[in-house]
Amino acid sequence: MQLKTYCLIFTIIGLEVFFVTLILRPNIIESRIWFMVEKKNTNPGDWHLNLKPLNKLKFLSPYGSDWTFGRNSCSCRILNSGMVTYDFNKFNIENDDEMAIKNRRRLQYEQHKKRNESPAKKVIIAQSNSPLSYPTHGVEVKPLYSILIPGLAVHGIGGENNTVKLTATQGVFNTIVETSDGVVDGSGEKELTITSSNLAIINSILKHVTYTSKKYQITSTDLVSFQFEEYTAEFAILIRVPPMIRLFDPGPDNSINSLVTIVTKTFLRYHKLRILINSIRTFYPEIMIIIADDSDVPEKIEGPNIQQYIMPFAKGWFAGRNLAVSQVTTKYLLWVDEDFEFTKETKLEKLVEVLEKTNLDLVGAPVNGHQFTFKLWYEEGDDEGDCVFSQHGAFHPLDGFPGCIVTSIVVNFFLAKTEKIWRVGFDPRFARVAHTEFFIDGIGSMLVGYCNNVRVGHQKKGVADKDLAEVEKKYAAFRRLNRNEFQNRLDMTYFKNRLKCYTRNRV
Template identity: 45%
Template sequence: MLSSGQSARRGSIGPFRNGDVPCTCQNTEPANQYVSKDELDDLQKRRAEEFRQHQIRSGKENDVLILAPANTPLQYPMRGFRVTPMNKTLIPGLALQTQKRAVYKVSLRVQKGVLSVLDVQEGEKVDGQNEKHLSISSSSLQQINELLSRLTYTSTIYHIKTEDLAYFTFENHEVIFPIEIRRLSVPVLFDPGKDVNSQVTVLIKAFLRYKELNVLIKSIRWNYPKIKIIVADDSLNPEKVVGDHIEHYIMPPAQGWFAGRNLAVSQVTTKYFLWVDDDFVFLNETRIESFVNIMEAIPELDVVGGQVETNQFSFKLQYEEGISEEGGCITRVHSTHAPLPGFDGCFFADGVVNYFLGRTDAVRRVGFDPFLKRVAHTERPA
């Protein structure tokens, strides 16, 4: 989460990488046949940039396979070896580096899968094919390493996210390396389009204050005549909110601020949304684009908070884990973590004022607690 200096105001009215190989889609029609050729190149560039940002946000840019050098005679993947559940996968980087022996013998064992060597030929000594414990022996070091290059792992337990440990042994040397078992997820990518109207939706939770709401909408339209506005309204006697590019959703009465937020966010089709209160007023210098520029430059961010009049209300949370019986301690400190490099006046924070740009998919994963009805500000003792 980030705090920035963008402002509005309240109205006065009230190495190696796993999977770095192209995929092939068989017996299916490519999606690009539904896009006109004059749009395809630009669309593919936007898609590539969105996927790059997705990789950063999901940590895939750190998903690097690291091979341990032969400090022992055994070379193996220290980290970054990932398999999908119940799919046979070559184990990368396995090798033996040692002095000449009459016979070389290595073995591997796992717990949640089986091991096998592909295309075993006559004269190649492999014991334990498709079992949890496998051994390879040969009088040739070159042949041992050739067989190790064809060694595979297949998980036998279906689990979308777990880990196995492989024990790799030669004589009195043994190393252990992790095997991450994870079902791949389809990335959620939004087409950001070419301008702020296709990137951002403005969200408003309305309750009774229609005069202020209309002033807010008018102020938004000064600089953003085509941006979509979504209003979630739980007023007791709803009034119509009309206008171009406005969606007005009527809720049961007095459902609360966070219930309204959940409804509004559920209807967003853009990559980002801007949250504003119904008694805000946009200033001439209010620029949503500055929020978008920060989010596009730093894909790890979920929220960028602004400033309302002179109030940024940024704070950080300090958490001590404590013991399981009594729980931990969480403290709110009215401060920030650190400046954001490259953006003067912006700071990393855990909480921001109620005027922020949110990344739609990230906020949907967390949501807002509808148990908090009309008091959705900071909890205070009575």
């Protein structure tokens, strides 16, 4: 009887405490109830989550359009109003030849992939709670050389017969320690097995496992499989010949004349070229100037530190660029058009400082005060080709340099690392009008910037002299592309860059 009375009293007290707590601090009770409800649904199989609609995922796109996640091929779409798309699949040829061109491009692309694609692009997922230790990045060996593989180990409680297996696709394994018979099997082979009842012995051997490259390749990757019990891991070993370093001597004085060469191309307009040279000499009297000239009646350009290279008549815009930059011997080159004009704001030292202190390969600046910058977006496609999109503006500011930005395309006034320009090059098949094509070729290998604290002038259009007016008229005729020439330009881009479309802002 007394026991029942005590239970009743404690029950009443408990209810009072519950109701007082509910009145004074209802949020605690609510949180506890919510927690209990949520806890019932912690089984992953009980959850069904709906994906957000695509119009709410635009923030994931670098250019503020639809996100490309899950898409197997880029689409030739307009990113925003005011853009135009060039479809490279519309050929200016007979239909009978179209399939032959596509087949040739496909074969060339397959050869390109064999030479350039790396197995390291494979996504490797690490297992949860794996007992394996292994290198995730940074293992490199030169072709036909050997290295110790760092970081290999197994952890946990060993069994009576523990087995660890390493498997490669290109190289072979060895050990540099002596072991008992039957412990290590497969020395000198692509598959190495270590067996022991003692994990300490296995780990000691793993510390002394070597990998040997067996084929001479400039760049390749071997994916190594590392297995213990039911656990398997993969890691990459980079096989490559380190690129040879090429340095440019800035000279004992490290002067602008030892660092920079000015390059340009001229065609017919010697009156413009001489104005440019005179303006350069006003501010940089000793700097080297290199000229590529494909005029029909060449005129000799006299003066110290000037090199003029004569080309076949109308050989072309990019061919002339290639010739001029091929003769540069300084660390940097400055590209200028023949109708530009240096002013007191043309401070090359400022552009040199940017390239010296950043990882940019090329930095442009305004011409006559006009800004000109575009950013390029590249997306992989399908068998029909890839896509490139162009937008006004920049990716972001350049750290440490106010007024400078990181972008993709700048105007024809830029300072660049000579060696980088050599690597990208100017395709000589673009003979008349070309600009974007050079920067498209540089996607993925050339980092471009732009600074507004340096400017170059542009000479006034039109001349009063009748003879010079005729020269300008003749020059303009070569600058214009007819419909077939424009289509041929698209056809070359289609094949060379394996593109199916290029989308850009309307000019």
